[in-house]
Amino acid sequence: MNWGSASEFFAMGGYAFYVWGSYGVTALFLVLEVVFLMARKRTITQRLGRRIRMRIEVNNEAQT
Amino acid sequence: MAINWFKYSSPASFYPLAGKLIPYFAVLAAVLTVIGLYLGFFVAPTDYKQGEGYRIMFIHVPAAWMSMFIYLVMAVYAGLGLVFNTRLSSLMASALAPTGALFTFLALWTGSMWGKPMWGTWWVWDARLTSELILLFLYIGFMSLKAAIDDPRRAARASGLLAIIGAINVPIIYKSVEWWNTLHQGASISITSGTSMEATMLTTLLVMSFAFWMYAIAVALVRVRCEILEAEGDTEWVAAELSSRR
Numbered sequence: 001m002n003w004g005s006a007s008e009f010f011a012m013g014g015y016a017f018y019v020w021g022s023y024g025v026t027a028l029f030l031v032l033e034v035v036f037l038m039a040r041k042r043t044i045t046q047r048l049g050r051r052i053r054m055r056i057e058v059n060n061e062a063q064t
Numbered sequence: 065m066a067i068n069w070f071k072y073s074s075p076a077s078f079y080p081l082a083g084k085l086i087p088y089f090a091v092l093a094a095v096l097t098v099i100g101l102y103l104g105f106f107v108a109p110t111d112y113k114q115g116e117g118y119r120i121m122f123i124h125v126p127a128a129w130m131s132m133f134i135y136l137v138m139a140v141y142a143g144l145g146l147v148f149n150t151r152l153s154s155l156m157a158s159a160l161a162p163t164g165a166l167f168t169f170l171a172l173w174t175g176s177m178w179g180k181p182m183w184g185t186w187w188v189w190d191a192r193l194t195s196e197l198i199l200l201f202l203y204i205g206f207m208s209l210k211a212a213i214d215d216p217r218r219a220a221r222a223s224g225l226l227a228i229i230g231a232i233n234v235p236i237i238y239k240s241v242e243w244w245n246t247l248h249q250g251a252s253i254s255i256t257s258g259t260s261m262e263a264t265m266l267t268t269l270l271v272m273s274f275a276f277w278m279y280a281i282a283v284a285l286v287r288v289r290c291e292i293l294e295a296e297g298d299t300e301w302v303a304a305e306l307s308s309r310r
Contacts, residue, residue, distance in 0.1 A: 002110060009105070013116035018181050022120045022174040026127070030279065033166055037286050044293045045306060052303045 073150045075292045076301040082285040089282035096275035103268040120178040121265075126273040128171035130280055131199060132234045134164035138206075139231040142224035152288075154220035155295060157227060158210060159288035163280050165203035172196060183247050191240035192248040195233060202230040216295065 003009040012019040072078045104122040111118035138160040145153035175193070176186045187193065206223050213219035241250045261269070296302050 002106060002108075002116075012119070013110065015115060015117035015119075015181055018117055018177045019119055022123060022177045025173055026123050026170050029166055029170060033163065033283060037283060037290070040290050041286065044290055044297075048293060048297050048302065049306055051297070052306060055303070 073148075073152050075152050075155070075296055076299075078152055079289055079292050079305065082289055086282055086285050089278045089285065093275055093278035093282055096271055096278060100268060100272040100275050103264065103271060108264045108268050109262065114182060117178070117181050120174050122268050122272050124171060124174040124178055125269055126276045127167045127174060128196070129273055130276045131164060131168035131171050131196070132237060133277075134160050134167060134280060135199060135202070135227075135234055136231060138164060139227045142220075142227035145220055146224045146228070151295065152292075154224060155291040156284070156288055157220075157224065158207075159284045159291055160280075161203055161207050161210075162287070163283050165200060165207070167276070167280070168196065168200040168203060172200065179247070185247075188247055190246040190248065191244035192237065192246050195237040195240050198233055199230075199237060202226070202233060206230070 010016060010020075072081060100122065104119055108119070108122075110116055138157045141153045141157040141160070144150060145157065172193070175196075179188075180186050206227050209226055210219045210223040213222060240246065241248050293302060
């Protein structure tokens, strides 16, 4: 174990700004990439879903 | 067991396969990240020269490796797309580019955060840093070129050519610390001479690299499914695929 206490852990031997600045930004960007990607996926499937339902309705009306 | 690989070069059969694979890579990425962070902060000892500041290495080096590796994979897909004219290849190249650019940015960012306390500067225009910055511009150029051309076939061909030509930059980045005088330290791990690192530090580095690798695969597979849907939105199989899930 490297750390005597929680505050010692967060202080990172005086390198707190640099270590947490690196890990924090990396975590933030990786999470943001996933969030944006999920949003993109949802937008596309919703748009395509609407278009497919519309096509089915048009086909049904043409048959009656 | 014979697998017909060409079967999976068709978007219609790759889409459901990718969907099945994503959860495995996502779980692997999450588990490896937890293990890697635990090793990196609680098991790996304090560095005798750099104190606790060296722990930035555990994300800086994997991010830098992934930035180069993803570029090469992207260039290979672009090349396959040019040679075999398979639609999926150029979609895979597009799916990899944003994640590669992200890792390049993170390599530069964490490098800067590491350089300031250890070298006394955020940035120097030396070979390693400059060639990594060029890599970021290559990713951005690839994505912008592809987005700028309306016809998807021509867009794939032009951006594919850019990706392949740009691949020359990757060995330059890798060898830059040997070819030029630089502030950046030499490779800590080498195929020919082994490693100059303490064992737990090396293990942590490898675990974090695999975590980033699995993350990149999971994200690229989600993105290639988006690309496939956008390219093939009006086909019958997409209609069947999307309505079967309801």
